[in-house]
Amino acid sequence: MRALGIQKSPMPGFALGMGITMTMLSLIVVLPVGALLAQGAGYGLENVWTTVNTPRVWAALYLSFRLAFFAALFNLAFGTLLAWVLARYDFPGRRLVDAFVDLPFALPTAVAGIALTALYAPNGVFGGIARELGGKIAYTQWGILVALIFVGLPFVTRTVQPVIAEIEQEVEEASATLGAERFYTLRRVILPMLLPAALTGFALSLARAVGEYGSVIFIAGNLPLKTEIAPLLIVIKLEEFDYDGAAAIGIAMLLISFSMLLAINLIQIWSRRRIGHV
Amino acid sequence: MSDGTQTLPAKWRPVTEESRPVRIALIAAALAGLAVLVLAPLVVVFAEALARGAAEAVASLVQPDARAAVKLTLLVAAVAVPVNAVFGIAAAWTITKFDFRGKAFLITLIDLPFSISPVVAGLALVLLFGTNSLVGGWLVASGFPIIFALPGIVLATIFVTFPFVARELIPVMIEQGRAEEEAALTLGASGWRAFLTVTLPNIKWALLYGVLLCNARAMGEFGAVAVVSGKIRGQTATMPITIEMMYNEYLSVAAFSLAAVLALLGLLTLALKTVLEWRHADQLAASRRH
Numbered sequence: 245m246r247a248l249g250i251q252k253s254p255m256p257g258f259a260l261g262m263g264i265t266m267t268m269l270s271l272i273v274v275l276p277v278g279a280l281l282a283q284g285a286g287y288g289l290e291n292v293w294t295t296v297n298t299p300r301v302w303a304a305l306y307l308s309f310r311l312a313f314f315a316a317l318f319n320l321a322f323g324t325l326l327a328w329v330l331a332r333y334d335f336p337g338r339r340l341v342d343a344f345v346d347l348p349f350a351l352p353t354a355v356a357g358i359a360l361t362a363l364y365a366p367n368g369v370f371g372g373i374a375r376e377l378g379g380k381i382a383y384t385q386w387g388i389l390v391a392l393i394f395v396g397l398p399f400v401t402r403t404v405q406p407v408i409a410e411i412e413q414e415v416e417e418a419s420a421t422l423g424a425e426r427f428y429t430l431r432r433v434i435l436p437m438l439l440p441a442a443l444t445g446f447a448l449s450l451a452r453a454v455g456e457y458g459s460v461i462f463i464a465g466n467l468p469l470k471t472e473i474a475p476l477l478i479v480i481k482l483e484e485f486d487y488d489g490a491a492a493i494g495i496a497m498l499l500i501s502f503s504m505l506l507a508i509n510l511i512q513i514w515s516r517r518r519i520g521h522v
Numbered sequence: 523m524s525d526g527t528q529t530l531p532a533k534w535r536p537v538t539e540e541s542r543p544v545r546i547a548l549i550a551a552a553l554a555g556l557a558v559l560v561l562a563p564l565v566v567v568f569a570e571a572l573a574r575g576a577a578e579a580v581a582s583l584v585q586p587d588a589r590a591a592v593k594l595t596l597l598v599a600a601v602a603v604p605v606n607a608v609f610g611i612a613a614a615w616t617i618t619k620f621d622f623r624g625k626a627f628l629i630t631l632i633d634l635p636f637s638i639s640p641v642v643a644g645l646a647l648v649l650l651f652g653t654n655s656l657v658g659g660w661l662v663a664s665g666f667p668i669i670f671a672l673p674g675i676v677l678a679t680i681f682v683t684f685p686f687v688a689r690e691l692i693p694v695m696i697e698q699g700r701a702e703e704e705a706a707l708t709l710g711a712s713g714w715r716a717f718l719t720v721t722l723p724n725i726k727w728a729l730l731y732g733v734l735l736c737n738a739r740a741m742g743e744f745g746a747v748a749v750v751s752g753k754i755r756g757q758t759a760t761m762p763i764t765i766e767m768m769y770n771e772y773l774s775v776a777a778f779s780l781a782a783v784l785a786l787l788g789l790l791t792l793a794l795k796t797v798l799e800w801r802h803a804d805q806l807a808a809s810r811r812h
Contacts, residue, residue, distance in 0.1 A: 254704060256713030261616035265628070268609045272681050273634055276646035283649045322555055329552040333545055341553065343796040347560050349735075350788035350795075352742025354762035355781040358769050359563035362570055362778075369562070394559060413538045420537030455639025458744035458762065462769065475641035475745065482648065482749060491649060494642045501637045 280498070283491035295492035300468055301477060305496060308474040311385060312453035315392035320446045323400025324438065330401070331408040348397045353458025360391050361462045383465030388473065391460045392453040399452065400445030407441040408434075440515025447508040454500060567785045570778035582776035583783065590756045591764035591780065597672070598760060599740045602679040606736050607729065610687025615721070617688075618695035619703070629692070635684040643681045644749025647674060670752030675760065678746035683736045690732030691725055694805065698724050727802040731795065738791040742784055 284292050295301065330342050348356065364371045364381040374381045381387050411434065419429040457475040465471045474497055481490035535541060540548070571579045582588060613632060617625060635643065651658040651668035661668055668674045702724070706716040722729075744762040751758040759767060761784055768777035799806060 254707055255619045255700065256707070257615060257717070258620050261612045261619075264609060264612035265616050268605075268612075269628075269631055272677065272684055273631060276643070276650045276681070277634075277638075279650035279655065280642070280646040322552075322559075325548065326552045326556070329549050333549055335549050339796075339800075341556065343792055343799075344556065344560065346792060346795070347564065347788065350738050350791045351564070352744060352762050352781075352784045352788065354744040354765050355567060355742070355784050355788075356563060357744075358765065358777060358781060359567045359570075362566050363562055369566070370558075394563065397559060416538040426537070426540060451637050455637075455642065456745075457639065457641045457748075462766075475639050478641050478645055479749060482645065487649060487652070487654060490645055494645045497639055497642050501639065501642075505637045 277498075280491055280494055283487060284495045287488040287491060291488065292492040292495060295489050296496045300472070301474075301493060301496075303469045304472050304474040304477045304493075305500070307385070307388070307472070308454050309500065311388050311392055312450050312456075315389055315396055315453050316446050316450035318389075318393050319396045319400050319449045320442055323397065323445060323449075324404050324442055327401045327404035327408055327438075331405050345401050346398050348394050353395065353456070354462075356394055357391065357459040357462035360387070360394060360459065364390060364463060382463050383471065385471055387463040387465070388460050388471060391463050392456060395456050395459050396449030396453050399449040400442055403441045403445035403448070404438050407438055411437060440511060440518065443511045443515075444508060447504060447511060451501060451504045451508070454504070455497065564785060564789075567778055567781050570774060571782040573778075574775050578775055579779040579782070582773070582779045585776070587756060587759070587764060587768075588776065588780055591759055591761045592783070594672075594675075594757075594759065595741050595761040598675050598679050599737055601676050602683060602740045603733060603737050605680055606683055606687050606740075607733055609684075610691055610732060611729070613688040614691035614695050614725075615717075617692055619700055632688050633685050635681050640678075640682050640743065640745030641749055644678055644746040647677055647681065647746075647750050651677075669750050670754065670758060672758070674750035675747050675758060678750045679740045679743050682743050682746050683739045686736035686739065687729065687732035690728050690735070690806075694725055694728040695721075724805070727798060727805040731798050731806055734791055734795055734798070738788060741787060 287295075296305075326345065330338065330345070361382050362368050364374070364387055366372065366375045366380065366382070368382070371381055379386075381390060415433060415437075416429055419433045420426070424432070455475060457473070457479075460473055461476060464473060464476075466476060474493060478490045478493050478497075481487075481493065539545070613628075617629065638646075648669055649655060651661065651674060653659055653662050653667075653669070658667075658669060666673075668677065702720050703716045706720045707713070711719070742762060743760075744766070747760055748763060748766070751760065751763055753759055753763055753767065755764075755767065761780055765777050765780050765784075768780065
């Protein structure tokens with residue numbers, strides 16, 4: 245026990261708790277992810293690179309990442325607005341709306357996928373409007389963007405809203421007393437306080453959107469090089485029994501996820517240093 | 523100056539508020555955005571399900587494929603959710619009641635499934651337990667296949683819902699500290715007794731909250747399950763997988779009826795979650811404030 249750095253504790257259940265935790269963690273997370281990395285290692289680094297370094301895979305990775313970024317950017321702006329409205333203004337049904345914001349988390353992705361497709365397909369309600377205007381949403385990159393906005397919508401609101409609620413109004417009063425216009429106060433006083441939380445929400449929304457599959461495949465059209473997302477390529481490789489190829493793309497996606505996880509942690513460390521809490 | 527409000531000009535407003543037109547515009551923009559982005563997809567699920575009348579929607583739900591899917595989804599959730607609850611409690615207990623090296627790393631590992639694409643999770647399970655792997659080959663030979671069978675679906679579901687309960691419990695248990703358990707132990711209670719009569723009542727609402735979210739995700743998981751299930755009709759097709767198969771076969775009413783059942787489940791989850799947040803906010807504490 246001492247060797248593991250465990251302090252003596254009167255609390256019982258360490259062995260049992262740690263045992264369950266480690267067993268589950270190994271079986272569910274560590275061993276499968278290890279198997280993925282081992283498959284890549286067995287395939288060889290060079291082969292992994294050759295598989296990833298093809299126009300179709302690059303196009304899919306670039307598409308997934310780019311659209312996830314734009315969706316997260318939209319959610320950053322709209323999510324912050326939503327958080328502000330919910331935290332600061334009172335209007336009839338505010339609590340109901342507040343609860344409703346989490347619907348994208350509660351609605352299964354496949355359900356969201358077919359619902360969005362029905363809405364934005366050329367014969368759907370919004371798709372019909374787009375067709376009138378000479379545009380197309382479903383089965384194009386716009387459709388993917390819509391789906392990614394949907395699945396990531398609550399993240400920014402849920403990270404920013406508590407921070408707004410905690411802002412002390414004295415700060416705003418001080419700013420106003422010193423002659424600042426309301427908009428100037430919002431831009432130069434409030435916004436910097438919300439930034440770390442908003443960025444965390446942005447990163448969470450981005451990470452979710454990059455790996456998203458269920459809500460996207462119905463609306464995407466899935467045309468190679470155009471509307472084919474990275475997770476779909478893995479599914480295609482698996483259907484062809486190309487386990488090495490699937491593992492190569494899987495490892496590439498894993499690397500993207502890990503770098504984003506790292507980014508989230510850096511944002512949080514940075515903001516903790518700057519304002520003392522997240 | 524004793525009654526300040528009377529001396530204020532008619533258009534007075536606090537300096538910490540936006541003007542009324544701005545406020546109304548912002549509220550309208552937020553509500554309109556939510557209506558288009560979130561409410562419309564929800565409404566369309568029910569509209570499409572009822573497109574040819576309620577009778578046909580109900581009829582599509584009682585046909586064998588749909589019934590098998592509902593049964594399988596309930597079974598998967600019935601295994602995956604309790605397993606996750608036990609894991610979540612064990613992990614939270616270990617992390618919050620003891621000090622040991624590598625705790626931050628352990629928490630990162632527990633959170634890992636949230637940042638891995640469900641499809642990659644499914645792929646990882648296929649590579650570990652599929653027929654062409656060492657373990658999987660042996661398991662299939664011994665008549666216990668995991669991939670394209672129930673155990674694979676359960677494992678995939680546990681993977682994607684892995685952090686839910688632990689994440690909910692850890693902040694609450696950190697906030698509650700160890701003093702109450704230590705007092706119980708000092709007074710002679712056994713470890714189990716201290717857990718059951720002191721810890722559990724303190725964390726029950728947070729536990730319920732985590733289980734609720736875990737269950738919603740478990741019943742709705744698509745990507746990871748799609749990869750490991752093999753999509754065998756009536757056998758390994760969960761509700762979301764069956765929705766996909768029906769949709770691809772242009773069985774719109776059937777697909778949307780099954781989707782409506784899952785959407786209702788989502789709404790129920792949302793309602794229960796909201797009630798918990800309103801009634802027991804103090805005991806959900808940290809994780810909701812974060």
